[in-house]
Amino acid sequence: MVTKKQIVKELKRNIQQSYAMELEDATPQEIFYSLGKTIKAIYNQDWQKTWKDYIIEEQKQVYYFSIEFLPGKMLKSNLLNLGLLEIVREALNDYNIDLEDVAAVEKDMALGNGGLGRLASCFMDSLASCGLPGNGNGIRYDYGLFKQQFVDGYQVELPDEWLQDGNVWEIRRESKAVNVHYGGKVYMEKQANGQLKPIYENEIVLKAVPYDTGMVGYQNGIVNTMRLWGVEIPVSQEGKYRTIEERRVFEDLTAVLYPDDSNETGRLIRLAQEYFFVSAGIQSIIRYYRKLNRPWHDLSEKVAIHINDTHPALCVPELMRILLDECDLNWELAWDLTVKVMSYTNHTILAEALEKWPIYLLERVVPRMYQIIQEIDRRYVLSMQNIHPNDLIERTRIIQGEYVHMANLAIIGSHSTNGVAKLHSDLLKSVVLHDFYIIYPERFNNKTNGIAQRRWLQIANEELSQVLDETIGKTWRKDPADLKLLINYQDDEAVLKRLFEAKKTKKIALAQYVEETTGIVINPEAIFDVQIKRLHAYKRQLLNLLHIIKLYLDLLENPKLDIEPRVFIFGAKAAPSYTYAKSIIKVINEVAQLINHDERIQDKLKIVFLANYNVTLAEIIIPAADVSEQISLASKEASGTSNMKLMLNGAITIATLDGANVEIRDAVGDDNIDIFGLTEAEVYAYYENKNYSSNQIYENDPVIKRILDTLIDGTIPNIGKEGREIFDSLILYNDEYFLLRDFNSYCEAQTKIDLAYKDRKRWEKISLINIANAGHFSADTTVKQYAEDIWQIEPLFARKRK
Incomplete structure (x- = not known):
């Protein structure tokens, strides 16, 4: 157990090293950043041990893909979960420092808009607190949503510069960066072995760099990971973007949550955002799985990927792309694994909130994704013929007219679709997704939301x-x-x-x-x-x-x-x-x-x-x-x-x-x-x-x-x-x-x-x-239900006891 004396010693050392001053002379801001480093150093050992235990035990892990995360301030949450809240409060009181003044310095991680993002963060807290192997996967927005002010009664949106002073809780992992490919032309070329391989021309390549934040479990020694991806231009590509304006087009990819999609540029950026964190996240998952040296047919025994609303629905074709193009699996095996790995939560019954993308935009931004979606759609129609009426098949197919329906892609490409309250799940089955319920009744279930x-x-x-x-x-x-x-x-x-x-x-x-x-x-x-x-x-x-x-x-x-x-x-x-x-x-x-x-x-x-x-x-x-x-x-x-x-x-x-x-x-x-x-x-x-x-x-x-x-x-x-x-x-x-x-x-x-x-x-x-x-x-109850019914993951403690 960490003592008050140890915390004060490390806090003083961090203040001296960072600011060349004594604790008594430091401002609340200087104390906050020094205390953050002190606390992070305390849980880093547990963080490392948790990750090693998951690997040693070959624990199946879930990766929760969400375009929003709303953790809020993390200082007091981390102190509570480490069992150090009162100890640190007393330690600071000894120097006439109020913990509340120090905590007030921290900026909210402005990475969400509302319930969707807060739910994702509640789940991150509960997964760790229940000892469940779960990881968050999202975007490290530079400015998050926006800072709201009222001027003459009107809402005015200002940049929310939550990263202005850095983020003490995150660790930049350059060695884990991956490249994400956009645009250009993609055509299939036959190889000597008869397989078709995609050939890319004039593509844009961006580097996705992970920033990991520890998700501290409640007084149990478990620390999971929330991984947020930041965008950079790879060194190999820098010559292509010579002007500041050209560079900013790509660097702005992760500037804000939900860019205005009332115009063409905003829609392009939003689609590029969605593919960015999906591709980066799935590449990192597959890289991890390769290190286990297990056969591909075991993928669903070690990996679960959860699609939180439709924004990460490109998880389905992206996993297919990697399994087909990079791992040389045949379509049937790749598809079987994808469906077993993927699960989807629907968060709305509003038709306008069920995402759909124009075909021309997918072809322009992520052409390989569109090719794979076309094939998924073609095979879906073929598989349903002679089983269901044609009008039902047409209503449920992914590509309809000039649009790709992302909820349809998520449902067809996963083994589970759940609503988030009993009434909501019943309405999905009876009204909103009734056609899919006829086709896949066994895939539908309810998981009522919970809170941390x-x-x-x-x-x-x-x-x-x-x-x-x-x-x-x-x-x-x-x-x-x-x-x-x-x-x-x-x-x-x-x-x-x-x-x-x-x-x-x-x-x-x-x-x-x-x-x-x-x-x-x-x-x-x-x-x-x-x-x-x-x-x-x-x-x-x-x-x-x-x-x-x-x-x-x-x-x-x-x-x-x-x-x-x-x-x-x-x-x-x-x-x-x-x-x-x-x-x-x-x-x-x-x-x-x-x-x-x-x-x-x-x-x-x-x-x-x-x-x-x-x-x-x-x-x-x-x-x-x-x-x-x-x-x-x-x-x-x-x-x-x-x-x-x-x-x-x-x-x-x-x-x-x-x-x-x-x-x-x-x-x-x-x-x-x-x-x-x-x-x-x-x-x-x-x-x-x-x-x-x-x-x-x-x-x-x-x-x-x-x-x-x-x-x-x-x-x-x-x-x-x-x-x-x-x-x-x-x-x-x-x-x-x-x-x-x-x-x-x-x-x-x-x-x-x-x-x-x-x-x-x-x-x-x-x-x-x-x-x-x-x-x-309680979100603890909710994630345990997800773990048992959908993800099939076990608490680390339970596996160790076996």
């Missing part, structure tokens, strides 16, 4: 964690299922009071943060009503806003209206090219300006839209939340994970029966969640019958009419264009996500929230019941 509860409770909410320790013991820290023990205290007034006090502490902290960053003063005694997620029409931040406008109008009519003071807190980024989502942000901010400065409502309502929502900001908001808004249109949210994080921290959920909300309802019971709105069956009935009329609701419901008119009649200043755009989306374009249909049901649910909060003892009991049942949604 160590971060979202032990790190984000130490106050609540301490109450739990003193009430139910500490076993829940390693086994989240033990949170269930808390249910025994649901009528214990002393425990309920302590939980309430822990929540109050976090609400005061959030109120201070809000005042410091926005100047808005909010009341910690008010209900903190939170909606934090990517800004998208289907997530219905707009429904939340319409209810806020209703409350505001009600208070203007009756200032003595008996409602609990409410603070509505938003955190969300809109994609740079998503103008409608950006219009919603503008309107929310202008309504906030109006309400927050209107003295007539006596501070009964406040709106706070916190800019640049990220993991660190979530760690401030979530522990302080009283109400969790999970109000997407039923059937549209695949799972959700903010619902799980908020539940874990004692927030009460107001929700539609969508995604994992269904399973949260099942876990806590109908009385401990606030359900409203259409069911997925009712939504699909509207689709089938085509009998929904938002205009009819608008004309016949005076309350809704009054609220919507505020968008266009000048009640809300400075939203002329945006207000009209939103109004037209709801009335002229028939309210795609049924906000008006669900509005009255939503208002009734909000009234129930208000009444429940007035009965504080009842509220505290509901909060406790939510915490007690949150262990059900």
Whole structure:
């Protein structure tokens, strides 16, 4: 066990070596980087040993390919998982240094947009903590997504320079670099042995350099690897790119996550990005497998590759390319191995989110990939003839018209397709991917998402964690299922009071943060009503806003209206090219300006839209939340994970029966969640019958009419264009996500929230019941299910015991 004395000694040595000064004279930034080096040196030995053990034991490993990873800050997470959090805190306190000030220096690794990237990082944490051999594979973006600011209520995107001061946790591995090939012409030439080999002409070659970050398991000595690829121009190619402009075209490949695909250049870069990390990752996997000196037919016994959403779907043809072109396998064996190795998670039921690429773009950017996809598609059609009807085959083939359908490629080229909540998986089978379910029923399964509860409770909410320790013991820290023990205290007034006090502490902290960053003063005694997620029409931040406008109008009519003071807190980024989502942000901010400065409502309502929502900001908001808004249109949210994080921290959920909300309802019971709105069956009935009329609701419901008119009649200043755009989306374009249909049901649910909060003892009991049942949604449980059912990997500990 590392001692406080040893940590101080190494920390002082690192500060002296890096900055030529004493610990007492160092700034928080200098201390952070020196402490990071100290901590990394502590786990590097375990990291090396873990890798050697995997090789010695010939452990089957999974490689999790994801275009997003959102780890957040890693200092406190690494300290917690190493069992050193309190030791380091005390060591720094001895020198009058606050660990929180040091941790604040660290920048978020801005490598994701939302739930997809955060899920990938939760899985990385859980894989290591469960002792499972798992590796992340992604892109080392220079600037990540973007840094969000609000200017006159509008979202403005600035570069997020998270790498400006370097990344203390990563190790650049030049020796593991590989080349990735783009463009040019590819034709097949017959060899002396009769085999066809691809010949490349005028191709572009880029070097992919891996940057590895250790994923530290929770107090178990296991450290896995998250490998992120950076782009460089190979020395052999430098003569081709003589000007700065020519070089920048290629060096910008990994500049930002999700380049704007509303133009040709953006689409080209995005496709090139997807192939870049896929090709680099699979090349490194095959290089590793070759070192095992095992026959190719054993590949699926030692390697599992997971495609996280469609962005890495090129894993399928890229593995085929390597097995065919470089390893000289025949097509039948290569295809059999590829299907056994690959598995795919679908994260959406929105048609527009199921990627498809124009054929001409694939031919231009990755011509060999397109050739292989053509052959996969041809053979798929042949294999299905005389088994399934032609129209079913045509609907499921990969190449349709001028497009290549990436979800179809991922499903056909893998042995498993899973959804991420029971409802979502059922909808995949019955609606979205029904044709594929007919063909491959055995490949479909469900794996409900989970969260890294160590971060979202032990790190984000130490106050609540301490109450739990003193009430139910500490076993829940390693086994989240033990949170269930808390249910025994649901009528214990002393425990309920302590939980309430822990929540109050976090609400005061959030109120201070809000005042410091926005100047808005909010009341910690008010209900903190939170909606934090990517800004998208289907997530219905707009429904939340319409209810806020209703409350505001009600208070203007009756200032003595008996409602609990409410603070509505938003955190969300809109994609740079998503103008409608950006219009919603503008309107929310202008309504906030109006309400927050209107003295007539006596501070009964406040709106706070916190800019640049990220993991660190979530760690401030979530522990302080009283109400969790999970109000997407039923059937549209695949799972959700903010619902799980908020539940874990004692927030009460107001929700539609969508995604994992269904399973949260099942876990806590109908009385401990606030359900409203259409069911997925009712939504699909509207689709089938085509009998929904938002205009009819608008004309016949005076309350809704009054609220919507505020968008266009000048009640809300400075939203002329945006207000009209939103109004037209709801009335002229028939309210795609049924906000008006669900509005009255939503208002009734909000009234129930208000009444429940007035009965504080009842509220505290509901909060406790939510915490007690949150262990059900641990990412540890989820990855164990993936490991057993899909990847067939075992914990290192289990293999050693055999």
